[in-house]
Amino acid sequence: MRSRILIIEDDQSVSGMVSDYLASEEFQTDVFDSGEAAVRAFSGRQDYALVLIDLMLPDMSGMDVLRYIRRSSTVPIIIITAKDNDTDKSLGLNLGADDYVVKPFSLIELTARIKANIRRTTRYDSHPGEDMIRIRDLEINVTKYTVRVSGREPDLTRTEFEILCLLASHPGQAFSKERLYELIWKEPYFGNENVLNTHINRLRAKLKAASGRDTVYIKTLWGIGYKMEEE
Amino acid sequence: MAVWLGSLSLVLLAVYVRERIINRNLNKEVLYIRERLAALTEASGTRENGYVLVPSGNVGVRELSAQLNHLLETFYRQKAEYQCARQAMEQMLTNISHDLRTPLTVLKGYSELLLKEGKRGTSLPEFRDMAKKIDRKADELVRTIDEYFTMSKIESGDWKLVMRRVNVTQLCHELILDYYDVLEEAQYEVAIQVDDMPVYAYSDEEAVKRILKNMIDNAVRHGGSGKYLGIRLKYLADGIRIEVEDHGAGITAKDEEQIFSRNYTTARKGTGSGLGLTIARNLARQMGADIEVYSEPGIRTVFTLIL
Numbered sequence: 345m346r347s348r349i350l351i352i353e354d355d356q357s358v359s360g361m362v363s364d365y366l367a368s369e370e371f372q373t374d375v376f377d378s379g380e381a382a383v384r385a386f387s388g389r390q391d392y393a394l395v396l397i398d399l400m401l402p403d404m405s406g407m408d409v410l411r412y413i414r415r416s417s418t419v420p421i422i423i424i425t426a427k428d429n430d431t432d433k434s435l436g437l438n439l440g441a442d443d444y445v446v447k448p449f450s451l452i453e454l455t456a457r458i459k460a461n462i463r464r465t466t467r468y469d470s471h472p473g474e475d476m477i478r479i480r481d482l483e484i485n486v487t488k489y490t491v492r493v494s495g496r497e498p499d500l501t502r503t504e505f506e507i508l509c510l511l512a513s514h515p516g517q518a519f520s521k522e523r524l525y526e527l528i529w530k531e532p533y534f535g536n537e538n539v540l541n542t543h544i545n546r547l548r549a550k551l552k553a554a555s556g557r558d559t560v561y562i563k564t565l566w567g568i569g570y571k572m573e574e575e
Numbered sequence: 576m577a578v579w580l581g582s583l584s585l586v587l588l589a590v591y592v593r594e595r596i597i598n599r600n601l602n603k604e605v606l607y608i609r610e611r612l613a614a615l616t617e618a619s620g621t622r623e624n625g626y627v628l629v630p631s632g633n634v635g636v637r638e639l640s641a642q643l644n645h646l647l648e649t650f651y652r653q654k655a656e657y658q659c660a661r662q663a664m665e666q667m668l669t670n671i672s673h674d675l676r677t678p679l680t681v682l683k684g685y686s687e688l689l690l691k692e693g694k695r696g697t698s699l700p701e702f703r704d705m706a707k708k709i710d711r712k713a714d715e716l717v718r719t720i721d722e723y724f725t726m727s728k729i730e731s732g733d734w735k736l737v738m739r740r741v742n743v744t745q746l747c748h749e750l751i752l753d754y755y756d757v758l759e760e761a762q763y764e765v766a767i768q769v770d771d772m773p774v775y776a777y778s779d780e781e782a783v784k785r786i787l788k789n790m791i792d793n794a795v796r797h798g799g800s801g802k803y804l805g806i807r808l809k810y811l812a813d814g815i816r817i818e819v820e821d822h823g824a825g826i827t828a829k830d831e832e833q834i835f836s837r838n839y840t841t842a843r844k845g846t847g848s849g850l851g852l853t854i855a856r857n858l859a860r861q862m863g864a865d866i867e868v869y870s871e872p873g874i875r876t877v878f879t880l881i882l
Contacts, residue, residue, distance in 0.1 A: 361684040426676045448679035451687045518752040522745040535771035568748045
């Protein structure tokens with residue numbers, strides 16, 4: 345099913361363009377140029393996969409729309425801001441936005457952010473209440489802590505699973521060893537390279553054994569970072 | 576005779592005393608004017624606009640202070656006018672930057688759409704080239720506007736440094752990783768000598784990021800012909816050195832003096848604002864750091880941030 349995106353932007357040249365591009369990326373879009381109409385549309389249907397909203401709207405502030413949507417929904421929200429200062433960004437994020445882009449933004453980047461945000465929150469109807477991440481032939485059940493690769497289930501430790509889950513929910517994004525270590529072990533990295541390497545190597549070996557192929561899922565970047573390969 | 580001499584002495588003494596008093600008062604007034612002017616000079620950067628007020632019996636001193644006050648008045652008026660003009664300039668720059676953002680978003684977006692269509696093979700190769708050129712120029716425009724905006728922010732003192740302990744090892748790793756896709760696709764030889772052990776520097780994280788990003792951007796944009804990018808972190812007794820090396824065309828000794836000055840660029844006309852390094856050095860110096868350049872044209876060029 346094609347994901348439906350709610351776009352709230354008063355400049356029609358921008359909304360039209362974003363909408364065209366997203367259509368070419370197999371998204372459905374509903375475009376509104378005022379907060380009032382968007383809020384009404386949002387209350388009307390429950391199937392939006394994501395909301396993209398410009399903070400500067402003619403009738404009501406984008407912040408108000410954001411607040412309204414957050415009162416009843418956990419749908420991912422990306423804000424668009426034309427301001428250079430950080431106040432808008434942090435205010436938006438504090439009000440519950442998940443991500444932001446600053447004008448002028450790249451459509452390629454925006455699309456990547458949209459996909460990542462949708463992927464992070466997608467719930468599949470067949471298993472209500474279960475978070476799944478699907479990437480290439482990996483199926484990661486975030487709720488049950490299980491992974492299926494080409495139909496088989498490798499037996500991963502908790503840490504290995506968390507590493508895989510983190511990288512898979514941000515495909516293509518580079519993580520430095522420092523950041524990865526801090527996010528998984530929740531403590532600062534002091535060159536604990538062996539610990540990280542060992543876990544990554546074991547994880548790779550288990551995925552390889554399960555898939556029976558030499559597919560590179562996790563790529564090492566110049567020896568200083570890792571990323572999940574997108575395809 | 577004695578009486579006469581006595582009264583003459585008395586008169587002379589009286590005259591002497593009177594003159595002493597006048598002289599002392601004059602000295603006091605001159606001293607006061609000097610101190611007042613010193614205080615006003617000190618406060619010339621603030622909003623305080625004071626004058627020199629000397630209730631003197633001396634016509635010369637009165638006229639002197641009147642002239643001084645006249646001069647001060649002119650100075651204050653011009654100061655106010657300058658402040659106004661500067662604020663108007665800043666406001667205008669903010670407006671320009673803001674008003675250009677929306678059309679630029681559209682320009683950039685459609686150039687990407689064109690490129691995407693081009694990659695799917697639905698358009699002629701020359702159209703693809705055109706789309707690529709438009710896309711590049713759009714990127715350049717975005718960068719230029721951003722640089723002018725940053726420069727004005729720094730010059731107006733709006734860029735407030737937040738000095739903290741910053742893990743520069745991690746910062747180097749993460750910055751260079753941002754370039755992974757670009758550098759791999761262009762088949763660069765990338766040499767990273769940044770030890771895993773964290774090294775900390777007391778500095779402003781945003782500023783360090785901005786400076787290093789500028790150094791890497793330059794190495795790719797101006798030194799790209801060498802297809803080499805080196806980044807090294809050295810922890811020495813007298814400080815931390817972060818070096819970015821390229822093997823491109825390099826910088827001649829003549830240019831070396833000028834690359835840090837405003838709007839100077841070695842690149843062809845219209846390929847950049849020439850503000851990048853000015854911003855970088857400006858930020859570095861505000862943090863008490865500095866940037867050095869070493870170049871053997873055609874062999875290697877190294878920019879060093881010394882923290």
